[in-house]
Amino acid sequence: MSKVRILVGTRKGAFVVTSDAKRAHWDVTGPYFAGWEIYHVKGSPADPNRLYASQSSGWFGQLIQRSNDGGKSWEPVGNQFIYNGVPGTHQWYDGTPHPWEFKRVWHLEPSLTDPDTVYAGVEDAALFRSTDGGHTWQELSGLRGHGSGPQWQPGAGGMCLHTIIQDPGDPQRMFIAISAAGAFRTDDGGDTWRPINRGLTSLHIPNPTAEVGHCVHHIAMHHSRPGVLFMQKHWDVMRSDNAGDDWREVSGNLPSDFGFVIDVHAHEPKTIYVVPIKSDSEHFPPDGKLKVYRSRTGGNEWEALTNGLPQDNCYVNVLRDAMAVDSLDSCGVYFGTTGGQVYASPDAGDTWAPILRDLPAVLSVEVQTLP
Amino acid sequence: MIRVVLPSHLKILARVNGEVKLEAEGLRTQRLVLDALEARYPMLRGTIRDPITQNRRPFVRFFACEQDLSHELPDAELPNSVVIGDEPFIIVGAIAGG
Numbered sequence: 300m301s302k303v304r305i306l307v308g309t310r311k312g313a314f315v316v317t318s319d320a321k322r323a324h325w326d327v328t329g330p331y332f333a334g335w336e337i338y339h340v341k342g343s344p345a346d347p348n349r350l351y352a353s354q355s356s357g358w359f360g361q362l363i364q365r366s367n368d369g370g371k372s373w374e375p376v377g378n379q380f381i382y383n384g385v386p387g388t389h390q391w392y393d394g395t396p397h398p399w400e401f402k403r404v405w406h407l408e409p410s411l412t413d414p415d416t417v418y419a420g421v422e423d424a425a426l427f428r429s430t431d432g433g434h435t436w437q438e439l440s441g442l443r444g445h446g447s448g449p450q451w452q453p454g455a456g457g458m459c460l461h462t463i464i465q466d467p468g469d470p471q472r473m474f475i476a477i478s479a480a481g482a483f484r485t486d487d488g489g490d491t492w493r494p495i496n497r498g499l500t501s502l503h504i505p506n507p508t509a510e511v512g513h514c515v516h517h518i519a520m521h522h523s524r525p526g527v528l529f530m531q532k533h534w535d536v537m538r539s540d541n542a543g544d545d546w547r548e549v550s551g552n553l554p555s556d557f558g559f560v561i562d563v564h565a566h567e568p569k570t571i572y573v574v575p576i577k578s579d580s581e582h583f584p585p586d587g588k589l590k591v592y593r594s595r596t597g598g599n600e601w602e603a604l605t606n607g608l609p610q611d612n613c614y615v616n617v618l619r620d621a622m623a624v625d626s627l628d629s630c631g632v633y634f635g636t637t638g639g640q641v642y643a644s645p646d647a648g649d650t651w652a653p654i655l656r657d658l659p660a661v662l663s664v665e666v667q668t669l670p
Numbered sequence: 671m672i673r674v675v676l677p678s679h680l681k682i683l684a685r686v687n688g689e690v691k692l693e694a695e696g697l698r699t700q701r702l703v704l705d706a707l708e709a710r711y712p713m714l715r716g717t718i719r720d721p722i723t724q725n726r727r728p729f730v731r732f733f734a735c736e737q738d739l740s741h742e743l744p745d746a747e748l749p750n751s752v753v754i755g756d757e758p759f760i761i762v763g764a765i766a767g768g
Contacts, residue, residue, distance in 0.1 A: 333682075334679055335679070356679065357729060357766070358677075358679070358727065358729040358730060358763040358764070358766075359679060359680065359683075359717040359718070359727065359730070359763070360716050360717055360720075360721075360727060361716065362683070362713070362716075362717070375683065375713040378715070378716045378721070379715075379716065379721050381721075381722060
């Protein structure tokens with residue numbers, strides 16, 4: 300019988316939550332790395348028992364942990380993230396040049412085919428790759444070096460590379476996103492990159508349609524249609540049908556098009572999910588009602604999903620890496636909140652229930668569907 | 671022999687209980703002590719000192735013999751009572767935040 304394993308990163312440790320395919324009863328282990336910020340935990344598609352975790356602290360810096368047994372045991376691996384050459388400068392909040400400085404790893408993306416290969420998106424924004432199971436890391440410096448780097452600027456949470464998407468049909472193609480630089484694509488395995496932000500409009504930057512400078516919060520893709528991308532931008536939900544070459548807005552009837560997460564149903568490539576947040580100055584759901592919105596048409600037409608979610612006095616946020624789906628026949632959808640709840644829906648969003656209520660603020664949620 | 675006391679998070683990371691005892695001779699400076707500590711516990715690399723500059727991380731402090739040694743130069747001589755193991759070299763996570 301299939302199983303589901305949820306990997307939860309929080310402000311004060313990681314948790315591993317498992318269930319059988321009914322998804323009615325959940326076993327929780329953790330906290331792992333108690334007291335440390337766990338920005339992200341993710342398993343290898345090529346070997347589900349190989350997990351990587353980003354562990355960091357304002358006191359003791361960055362560590363990368365690796366598990367070879369599905370999270371039962373962990374070992375620290377390499378934590379040296381050194382920019383290639385002279386790092387140079389990006390823009391600071393006030394527009395002055397600021398030297399590139401490594402702060403933390405936001406996102407770990409294991410290779411689709413090799414358990415020992417994993418990508419790391421870091422702050423200050425850069426992309427690193429390890430091909431030895433996380434022991435050593437090399438920067439793919441063509442991203443920072445492609446020319447616009449000095450114009451990149453941090454978002455409120457820092458200048459982070461938070462999204463890494465591999466094209467399952469083309470191993471040379473990959474997408475990444477940076478707050479607040481925008482989305483970028485490589486078609487040569489990471490050697491060279493180009494911005495893919497045409498069609499984005501950001502009214503809070505000097506040139507609203509600039510080639511870079513957009514605060515992209517998250518991007519999602521369905522593996523069966525790698526040319527179709529869905530984006531939750533700072534404001535606006537966007538869609539591209541040509542691998543990011545052009546974007547169009549699909550916010551439609553959403554009550555707010557500000558938000559952080561976006562994800563795609565495991566079996567229906569046109570079914571997407573977002574969690575609208577009131578605004579960039581009020582990071583909680585409109586009217587204190589936590590609602591996931593689902594579009595079955597690839598955007599524009601959205602329905603509110605509320606069954607089982609708090610509909611009064613709810614003032615949590617759902618951060619950009621804190622939503623995921625499983626691939627069971629009835630697609631499960633999961634998300635975590637800054638209030639420490641993890642909600643699960645075993646029926647593609649029709650009904651929800653909290654499977655954890657009182658964790659530290661949830662930074663990330665990933666799901667593995669196991670045989 | 672040098673005795674080193676780690677903060678609790680780093681004890682867990684290094685999987686040690688109590689003090690660390692470094693048996694090597696001639697560990698007379700912060701740099702030599704930390705080099706020896708990291709050689710024995712590689713998982714501590716980067717947690718006490720910046721991995722590139724080797725500077726003390728901002729929220730990590732060093733104490734010994736009731737003195738704050740945090741701002742001593744890395745190659746300055748440690749107090750003799752630390753060098754001979756009478757007193758521990760204490761690494762502390764600074765009290766910071768609210």
